[in-house]
Amino acid sequence: MGEDVRIIVDGRAIAAPQGATLLQAMLDAGLDIPHYCYHPKLSIDGSCRLCSVKIEGMPKLQIACNTTVRAGMVVHTDDPDVAQTRRGVLELLLLNHPLDCPICDKAGECWLQNYSMRFGSRVARTVEPRRKHGKRLDIGERMLLDQERCILCRRCVRFCREVSASGELVIYNRGDRSVLDIADRRLDNAYSMCTADICPVGALETKDFHHRLRVWFFTQTASVCPTCANGCNIAIDESHNRIWRLTPRRNDAVNDTWMCDAGRLNYRFVASPARLRQPLALRDAALVPTSWTEAIECAAAHLLRVRDAYGGGTLGALVSPHLTVEENFRFGELLRVLGTKQIAMAVARGPSDNFLIKPEKAANARGVRELGLVSGADDGLGSLIDAVKAGRVKALYVCGDDIVRVLEAPRLAALLEALELLIVQTLEQVPAFARAAVTFPTTTFAEKSGVFVNFAGRAQRIMAAIVPPPGWLNDGEIFTALLNAVSSRQERFNPEAVWAHIVDSTAQFSRLTLERLGTQGAPLSPAGAPAAGQAPAT
Amino acid sequence: MRPPPRIADWHSAVALLMGFWVTFRHLMVNLFGFSRGRQDFTVYYPEQRFLHAPALRGMPVLVQMEDGRERCVACGLCEWACPTSCITIFPAETDDQVERYPRVFDIDVSRCMFCGLCEEACPEEAIVMSRQVEIAAYSRAGTLWHKDDLLVPVAKLKTRIDYLRANYGR
Numbered sequence: 045m046g047e048d049v050r051i052i053v054d055g056r057a058i059a060a061p062q063g064a065t066l067l068q069a070m071l072d073a074g075l076d077i078p079h080y081c082y083h084p085k086l087s088i089d090g091s092c093r094l095c096s097v098k099i100e101g102m103p104k105l106q107i108a109c110n111t112t113v114r115a116g117m118v119v120h121t122d123d124p125d126v127a128q129t130r131r132g133v134l135e136l137l138l139l140n141h142p143l144d145c146p147i148c149d150k151a152g153e154c155w156l157q158n159y160s161m162r163f164g165s166r167v168a169r170t171v172e173p174r175r176k177h178g179k180r181l182d183i184g185e186r187m188l189l190d191q192e193r194c195i196l197c198r199r200c201v202r203f204c205r206e207v208s209a210s211g212e213l214v215i216y217n218r219g220d221r222s223v224l225d226i227a228d229r230r231l232d233n234a235y236s237m238c239t240a241d242i243c244p245v246g247a248l249e250t251k252d253f254h255h256r257l258r259v260w261f262f263t264q265t266a267s268v269c270p271t272c273a274n275g276c277n278i279a280i281d282e283s284h285n286r287i288w289r290l291t292p293r294r295n296d297a298v299n300d301t302w303m304c305d306a307g308r309l310n311y312r313f314v315a316s317p318a319r320l321r322q323p324l325a326l327r328d329a330a331l332v333p334t335s336w337t338e339a340i341e342c343a344a345a346h347l348l349r350v351r352d353a354y355g356g357g358t359l360g361a362l363v364s365p366h367l368t369v370e371e372n373f374r375f376g377e378l379l380r381v382l383g384t385k386q387i388a389m390a391v392a393r394g395p396s397d398n399f400l401i402k403p404e405k406a407a408n409a410r411g412v413r414e415l416g417l418v419s420g421a422d423d424g425l426g427s428l429i430d431a432v433k434a435g436r437v438k439a440l441y442v443c444g445d446d447i448v449r450v451l452e453a454p455r456l457a458a459l460l461e462a463l464e465l466l467i468v469q470t471l472e473q474v475p476a477f478a479r480a481a482v483t484f485p486t487t488t489f490a491e492k493s494g495v496f497v498n499f500a501g502r503a504q505r506i507m508a509a510i511v512p513p514p515g516w517l518n519d520g521e522i523f524t525a526l527l528n529a530v531s532s533r534q535e536r537f538n539p540e541a542v543w544a545h546i547v548d549s550t551a552q553f554s555r556l557t558l559e560r561l562g563t564q565g566a567p568l569s570p571a572g573a574p575a576a577g578q579a580p581a582t
Numbered sequence: 583m584r585p586p587p588r589i590a591d592w593h594s595a596v597a598l599l600m601g602f603w604v605t606f607r608h609l610m611v612n613l614f615g616f617s618r619g620r621q622d623f624t625v626y627y628p629e630q631r632f633l634h635a636p637a638l639r640g641m642p643v644l645v646q647m648e649d650g651r652e653r654c655v656a657c658g659l660c661e662w663a664c665p666t667s668c669i670t671i672f673p674a675e676t677d678d679q680v681e682r683y684p685r686v687f688d689i690d691v692s693r694c695m696f697c698g699l700c701e702e703a704c705p706e707e708a709i710v711m712s713r714q715v716e717i718a719a720y721s722r723a724g725t726l727w728h729k730d731d732l733l734v735p736v737a738k739l740k741t742r743i744d745y746l747r748a749n750y751g752r
Binding site: 256257 | 656659661662672674675680681682706
């Protein structure tokens with residue numbers, strides 16, 4: 045790579061990597077240089093001309109996005125020519141841009157709005173009527189196109205060519221007749237909604253977020269997508285204690301600036317009316333809602349009864365790959381106190397690709413394995429099933445409902461039939477679990493803070509964006525309450541304290557404090573036990 | 583040296599008597615003059631109502647176009663401009679040419695301070711300050727006006743809209 049190159053921008057010295065472009069260097073140094081067509085993860089275009097700056101020694105302004113830094117380069121962005129050029133570019137863009145701001149979803153996060161306010165002219169000199177093109181065009185299952193709003197930066201065209209390798213979007217004609225359109229296929233690739241992220245204006249909009257809410261009401265929370273084991277970094281947009289949208293966050297080690305459409309759309313389940321809002325208990329072959337205290341007492345009593353009658357070894361557990369490392373650690377403590385030996389994990393699998401989508405459809409399967417809770421190529425599932433069939437395991441505590449998708453219905457029914465006691469912790473009521481003595485509601489990723497470990501062994505933090513209703517016990521609190529009930533302890537569930545303990549006691553997690561994980565996460569240490577029982581590679 | 587000031591002098595007495603005479607004259611005219619020269623400024627509310635000037639900022643209302651639809655496109659600018667956050671808007675999509683409309687448009691009139699910033703912010707002339715000032719309610723809930731309560735036909739708001747166009751340079 046070579047040494048860093050020293051350049052001066054507006055009197056300030058900046059160190060830039062050799063071979064970097066001027067714009068890359070300035071943006072990485074924290075300068076807010078206006079630009080449209082440049083994107084850190086796409087090829088350089090040079091079409092918008094908005095990043096033009098004055099470089100001493102060069103007579104005309106140069107576009108920073110396609111100028112390589114040279115030692116001793118002196119750059120001015122406060123030059124009057126630069127200001128006039130920016131004003132000119134914006135004025136030309138606004139000549140044909142429709143007056144759609146009141147009905148455009150991009151308002152509030154629109155680069156044309158923002159740059160016009162900062163760098164644009166104060167007066168419009170438009171005389172001729174604006175050119176007309178298609179509006180609200182249905183170009184894909186999840187995408188809408190407004191051709192009039194397009195500023196022809198070509199980010200979406202390059203995305204479809206370079207990132208999704210699908211090439212759906214093209215620009216026809218030239219000059220002021222240029223228009224963005226789909227060529228021969230609809231925009232239906234698995235990452236199509238990323239084009240709405242990178243579009244600086246409201247030309248490409250997602251159907252999911254179309255006319256939903258103004259973005260200035262959102263509180264953004266950094267989190268991680270729960271849909272597969274890739275662990276794409278996301279931002280949760282919340283308002284009125286509801287999730288309205290997920291967008292990707294940049295993480296160069298995991299997902300660049302992208303996420304798949306399936307993960308992006310997977311947030312509505314958090315507010316689903318089908319979610320369990322109260323624990324359920326089995327009374328006279330019917331599941332009735334009970335209070336949290338009663339449910340905890342009932343479950344603890346059942347577990348102790350089985351343990352005392354048949355021994356702790358007859359208790360089995362299915363841990364959830366959707367719960368955080370801290371929650372599963374507390375579950376492990378509970379299971380140890382109960383004497384449980386047969387612990388397994390079921391992880392639903394699905395289609396994957398060679399980009400971001402991973403076959404394991406859960407965010408923390410590897411986290412469970414790194415804790416050493418399960419082992420074996422099938423995460424101990426076969427061994428657990430055999431033990432239940434043989435009658436060595438009489439009670440099962442099932443967290444998550446992945447088992448319903450992993451085992452065929454008859455096999456699952458036979459498995460559950462053989463049990464004397466079933467306790468479950470799920471999101472919604474599952475028909476297969478109708479015999480559960482106690483059903484606890486689980487808490488979603490958006491309502492808790494903790495750590496997920498992705499398929500590649502990267503530990504990443506999730507943060508709570510939504511507050512559960514008052515009186516609610518989240519998964520860690522349920523495990524802790526049961527632990528207290530069966531062992532007369534007085535613990536509380538504090539995820540940060542649990543994580544600190546994990547960092548101190550488990551080799552792979554050493555030195556991975558929450559501060560160090562930050563918003564970008566960090567890889568597990570290679571030293572220590574290798575990831576046990578990794579699912580077979582696809 | 584100045585002469586010492588005196589409390590009473592004949593100038594003050596004359597002014598006092600003239601004041602009494604004006605009041606007495608008005609009293610006689612109003613009591614017995616009836617329609618001739620009677621200057622009774624009292625408005626016998628609620629049988630009579632005062633017709634306020636177009637500049638008066640009464641309650642904000644939504645302009646209803648001839649086809650019965652609101653002009654509002656739920657852009658949210660009035661909601662954001664409101665200093666008391668009394669407006670709540672949830673947009674939704676339509677299949678018409680105008681693709682956006684307010685599914686929910688609530689104004690909490692007990693919070694409204696009648697400043698008119700919402701009217702000023704609106705890019706569509708969709709919300710205007712009417713001359714409606716009778717907003718008392720029997721309960722807190724009664725002070726929350728929903729979209730259907732707020733719609734007023736555009737013909738009734740002509741005076742205000744003309745005033746706005748003349749004064750705001752629109």
